Amino acid sequence: MASIAIIGAGIAGLSALQLLAAQGHEVTVFDKSRGSGGRMATKKVDDASWDMGAQFIRAHSAAFTAQLQQWQQYGWVEQWNITPWIADAKGLHPSPDTVLRFVGTPRMTGLSRSLLSPAAVFCAATRITKAQRENGRHWWLDSDEGKTFGPFDALLISTPPQQAVPLLSAAPILAAQCEQVGMLPCWTLLLTLPEAISSAPDAVFVKQGPLGWIARNNSKPGRDKKEAWVIQASHEWSREHADAPREQVQQELLHAFFATLQQPPQQPDTLWLHRWLYAIPANSLTLGALTDTRQQLAVCGDWCHSPSLEGAWLSGQQAAQALLTTLPDMAEQPL
Ligand SMILES: Cc1cc2nc3c(=O)[nH]c(=O)nc-3n(C[C@H](O)[C@H](O)[C@H](O)COP(=O)(O)OP(=O)(O)OC[C@H]3O[C@@H](n4cnc5c(N)ncnc54)[C@H](O)[C@@H]3O)c2cc1C
Structure with a gap:
């Protein structure tokens, strides 16, 4: 040994x-x-929690597909049944993808x-x-x-x-x-809202403006019921604003969030802003x-x-x- x-x-x-x-x-x-x-x-902030980094797990290779199946049997991951939407120049519309997405339970950690x-x-x-x-x-x-x-x-x-x-x-x-190898940053805004946004999709790939991804964290299996959202800036925008004042980043991401979901703004109950300095490799x-x-x-x-x-x-x-x-x-x- x-x-x-x-x-x-x-x-x-x-x-x-x-x-x-x-x-x-x-x-x-x-x-x-x-x-x-x-x-x-x-x-975790008070009674709210969010998946702050990786949002879902998907498999391409046979080895990882088999591993995910085993984790599913152990109850360590569950399928997240969503149809993500896309926000682009054509507006907000469902993604045609049929990808199986999994999440760690009761949270990624x-x-x-x-x-x-x-x-x-x-x-x-x-x-x-x-x-x-x-x-x-x-x-x-x-x-x-x-x-x-x-x-x-x-x-x-x-x-x-x-x-x-x-x-x-x-x-x-x-x-x-x-x-x-260079790594790209990612500004991430986490928030909880007093009122659920019932008319919005649970997850959106955003292809324009400051954002890259929006997800309703409580739509994932096993999460707290409180209306909690994860808002990620795109890597390009994060890189351009890597050293911008936190207050400015927060305001711009919050504004883009409501605008993308075509919702009237609400005052969040809880807000948490995080900058991932090394979010994702620019080149592997x-x-x-x-x-x-x-x-x-x-x-x-x-x-x-x-x-x-x-x-x-x-x-x-x-x-x-x-x-x-x-x-x-x-x-x-x-x-
Ligand atoms: C915002 C965001 C969203 C993402 N979304 C997805 C997604 O939806 N799906 C997906 O598949 N991937 C996603 N990713 C990518 C995914 O999270 C990473 O590819 C993966 O987690 C990398 O794992 P890793 O073990 O290589 O590195 P890491 O997870 O970075 O682990 C490295 C560890 O090393 C520790 N460490 C560093 N230096 C030291 C030291 N000197 N001493 C001791 N410990 C140290 C760190 O604390 C860390 O825990 C996302 C990433 C980010 C940031």
Whole structure:
């Protein structure tokens, strides 16, 4: 049995965890946030909650389709039966797509919590600032609070590329590959309303103006009943307004929300504005994962594969498989 550290408890890291723990390895997971899920986040303010990052899960590959079916059987995901609409120059009209969409239950982070359970240890609120390889045999990790963790036989990093670079001083070629990937921001406004907007569709892909996506969070299975909306700006608009004053961003998104749904404005009960700095890769590496098998090191995430939960999950699988091929060799090394 090897001891393995995973930095990042998003879907890529948790996908790798599942595979590594199933092979009997002892896995410790670190995340700088207080919980798991990464960009599959849930935000809670008082008695309201929203899926603040990823909105739904869909599958293209046979492997992820099978995985989703298994999660559905476990009750970790449920189908979200919606027909999304499109808002474009022609107005507001239903999308012709027939995509099956799933969501984590009772919220997106419900799925990440279930996936985290095989971790031997979960070190939450622990930002790793340094990863060092000692004598070509073991990894040691330092946190921003001055703690040191280790020794680990293998290391898997599943953070966004900008956050992976400082951890890759032992693997400059991998660090240089990370630097090739840019990430796009996304301004996200969460709100609850006193009056339900009954005449509006539950989800809209917005193709013009500041917005990219609108969803009625309480239309998803298992959510609170309170009328809660997620409003995401488009990546282009978010990039152009990345450093705009928060008050201005909030006003523009709120105005665009009511205008897009063709509804009279209401004063929200609760408002929460979040800027995702690293929301989605502008370009993915399409390598699946970055590996340095000589050092028992792998790097993964959506940006190594494709920009979605599925891409991140597949990347985590690939990174874990690469590490697994190195672990039997380690047992043969002289002490
Ligand atoms: C607003 C938004 C909407 C989206 N909508 C969808 C959607 O509807 N469907 C879809 O499929 N995808 C969607 N995506 C994309 C999807 O969320 C991502 O592709 C996926 O979650 C990426 O997972 P990951 O594990 O690669 O990275 P992340 O989820 O970013 O996980 C990385 C983790 O590493 C941690 N971390 C970083 N640095 C450190 C450090 N130094 N020490 C410790 N921990 C660290 C972070 O806290 C984070 O938890 C959306 C993304 C955003 C932001």
